[in-house]
Amino acid sequence: MESTSHRFKENAREGMANPSLQRAMENMRRGFPDKRLAAIGRLPEFDALRDRARDIKNHVLEHLDFYLEAWEAKVTAAGGHVHWCRDAEEARRTVLAICRRLEARTVTKGKSMIAEEIALNPFLEANGIEPIETDLGEYIIQIRNEPPSHIIAPAIHLTQDDIEKSFRASHRQLDPGRPLSEPHQLLDEARSLLRDKFIAADVGITGANFLIAETGSSVIVTNEGNGDLTQTLTKAHIVVTSLEKVVPTLEDAQTILRVLARSATGQDYSVYTTVSTGPRRPEDLDGPGEYHVVLLDNGRSRMLGTEFHDMLRCIRCGACMNHCPVYATVGGHAYGWVYPGPMGAVLTPSLIGVDEAGHLPNASTFCGKCESVCPMRIPLPRMMRHWREREFERHLSPAASRYGLGLWAFLAKRPRLYRLVNGLMARVLGLLGREHGGFRHLPLAGGWTGGRDMPAPEGEGFHQAWARKRRERTRAA
Template sequence: MDMTDSLFTQQVTAALTDTALQTALKNVKNGLTAKRHAAVTALPEYERIRRQAVRIKNKTLDQLDTYLLEYEKHVTAHGGRVHWAETPEAACEIIEGICRDAKAEHIVKGKSMVTEEIHLNAHLEKQGYEVTETDLGEYIIQLAEETPSHIIAPAIHKTKEQVARLFGEKHKLLDGVTEHSPRVDLVAEARRMLRQKFLAADVGITGANFLIAESGQHVLVTNEGNGDLCSLLPDTHIVVSGIEKVLPTRQDVGPFLRLLTRSAVGQHISNYVSFFSGPKKPGDRDGPSDFHVVLVDNGRSQMLNSEFKSMLRCVRCGACLNHCPVYGAIGGHAYHSVYSGPMGAVFSPLLEGLKKHGDLPNACTLNGRCQVACPMDIPLPDMIRQLRHQAWSHTLNSRASRWGLGCWAFITRHPGIYRLFVKLAIRLLAVLKGRSHYIKYVPFGQSWSARRDFPLPETSTFMEQWKKKKG
C-alpha cells in the first residue's frame, strides 16, 4: 500500500484545506465530547454499567448461534419472517424480492449503517424504486449525493448555509426560507417534505439497535421518531441488522441503553426508544401487515472466530470518532469507507480487506482515547496495531516504507550505531532550521513536515544530558 499515492492521502489533503469542513468539524471537538463527558460524569455507576454490558455482550458472542436461532423462533411465532444473508449482494437481493412481492414503488428508510454497508439504496434505485432517507442527516446527504461522514451524525460536515443552498437546489425553499434563516425553519421544511413520503410509502426499511432473543423483538433508538414512522405507517416493514446485534433478554437491553445515548450525544435517554414485535395483530390500530428481518453476516462470522472478536461488541455510538484527533482533523469522507474514525480503521479492513483499506490503520496516533471513550471497552489501539502487523506481514506497505523501517530496525538493534545516528540527526536538524526555531523540512519525511513545523530538538541527546546530570 503506497501511502503517498493512496486515495486516502489525496482525500486527507482535500479535507485539511476545506474551510467549510473544518468549521463544521469544530462541532465534534467542541460539542459532542463535552456533552458526553458531562453525561458520564453525572452517572457515578458508569464504569459498573460498562463492565456489566461488556460481560453480557461477551456471553452473547460466545453463544451467538444459539441466541440468533432463538430470536428467529420468536419472530416467526409473532408472524414475521427472518432471512439470512451471508453477503451484501444476497441481502440486497432478498430485500428487493420483498419489495417486489409487495408491489412497492415508494420506500422510506430509517437510519441504518448496515444498509449503507451493503449499498442498499443504490441497488434498489437501480431497480426503479424511489427510496427516501427520513433521518434528517441522512436526508441531507442523500440530496447531496454523498455518503455519511459520521455514524450518528451523517451530515455533521455540512454547515447550515450549505444545507439551505442544497434545499434551494433540490426543492424550492418554502415560506421565504433562506440560508440566513434559523435552523428551525430548515428543519420545518424538511419535515413537510418527508411527511409526504411517509404517507405515500409502501415499504419501510429500518435498522435495529438491538435484537432480543427471548421475545423476538427489536429495539430502535432515535431522536426524531422517523424510525417509528417507517415501522408503523407502510404496510410492509423490513428490519436490516448485523448478526451481532442480538442480546439474550429484555432486561439485558437496559445497561446498553444507558451507555449508548450518553456515549453518542451526551443524553440520559433518547427521545424515542421503541420495542417492536413483528406485524400488527387483529385489533391493532397501526403497524405493518407484512414483517421481515434480514440478518447480515458480511464477514462477521469470520470476525467472531478471530482475534478481532471484541469488535463485534460495537454499539455504533460514535464516541471513538468524537474523541479521535485524526477524525477531528479530516472528517469521515477521507476514509473512503462507510465506517470512519477508529472503529472504521478496524472494521473496514476486516469487512473489505487490507488491500482496499490498508491505509486506514495508519490513520491513528495510538493515543488510546478511543478505547477510554468506548462504552464497550473495545481495545481499538491493540487491534489497529495487529492490522498494521498483518499489512506488514503481507507486504502491503510501500517498498520505501519497508526499506525505511528495516533500516530503523537495524539501527535500533545496535546501540553504538543508534547513538551515532542520533547525534548526527540532531546536528543535521539544527542546520535545517536555518534562522527559525522550528524545522520546516525533514529529509525523507515530507509527509510529516509538509503540513506541520517541528520544534527544534535539544542540542545533545538524552543519554548525553543524563550522563552530564549524573556527573
C-alpha cells in the first residue's frame, strides 16, 4: 500500500480530532489489557514460556538459511511448492501467475498482513481478479476501502454505527428497511453474503503464523474459521508469508502458540489453530488441489545481524499496540502504512526506509510498556532509539532540534558552565512560572509546547537539589 508515514503528524492530529475514533480507541484501552492480564493469571508458567519462545526464535534466526532449506524440502516432499520472492513485486506477480493458470476469477482471503504489505488486493483487481476479504474486520475495511488500523483487529477504529452505515452503503441489493442495529444482525449479514463467495471462489489465500521445518506445514490461527473455509473450499491454497516465520518443530510452534493468543486477545487459545501440509491427498474427500507458499523477504534478510535483528522474533500478536498510549491516542491509521504501533515504529523504517517513516520511532513516550508486554521480549524502545540515532546521523531531524542538541552538548562537556547555566535557567523559569505552575508557550520550543505544557521548575536545578539534600542529610545525621 501507498505509505503516508511521512505525514504522521498530520495523520495523528486528524485522529485526535475524530470523535468516533476516540470512542473506538477507548473501547480498546479497556478491553485487551484486562483480558491479557486475566489469561496470564491462569498460567503460572507464562514468563518461563516467554523466555523459551524468545530462545527458539533466536536459535532459528541464527540458522535461518538451514531451517528455510529444511522446511522447503518437506513442503516439496508433501507435494507443495515454495516460491521465493525478493520483494513485493515478485510476490504479487507469483500470486497472479498461479491465479491466471487456474483461470481464477475470484479469490477468497484469510487475514494476512503480508498480503497487505505487498498490496495484493489492488494488484489483483487491476488484473481482473476479484479478491474477497473474509475475516469480518478485513471485510468491513475492504468495503470501506480503508487499510487495517490494527494487525489483529483491523476494524478496531470503527464503532458499530460506522459499520452499519458501511453495510447499508455497500449491500445495496438487500432491503434498505432491514434491521441492522444489533451486532449479530451485522454479523449474520456478512456471514451469509460471504458464504456464497467461499463456495464460488477459485483460489484461497491465507497468511501463516508459523512454518514448520520438521513437516513442511504452515500454521494459521483464527477465531472465525474464515481462514479454514478459504483454504478448504478452493482449487488451490496459496500461503503468503515471510521467511522469519519458520520454526524447527511442532513442539516449538506449540510453545510460542501458548503465549500468542494470551498476549493478543487474552484468550487461552484461539478458536482455530490449523496445520496445513501440502495439497489434499488422493483419498481425501475435500481440501485444495494445490498448495503454494509465496515466501517473501522484502528486506528482512538484511535486518539479520543489525540492531534490528530482534524485531524478526515478532509474532504479530498486537500486544505492543494494545498497551501503547500513543497508539491509543492517535489510532492505527496515523502510522500511515501496514504495521502500526510500537512494532510498526520499528519495522516500518526497516521495510520502507527511514526517510519515509522517520516520524514513527519518534512517536513514543518511551514508557516501556510495549517491551514489558511483548511475549517475545523484543526491546522495542531500544530499537526506536537506534532509529532516532540513524535519523540524526543522516541529518533527517529538523534543524532546530539539531542546533538545540549541539548547544546542549557544548554545555554538557563543560560541567562548571553547565551547572551555572542550568541553575540560572531553573531559577528564572521557576520565578516566571510560579503563578501558573507551567508554561503554555516557550520561545524556541513551540513544537514541544504545541502538544503539552512545560511544567515550571521549582527554582533549582538537579545539581543544586542534590547538594542541598546531601547537606540536609548530613545535618540530620
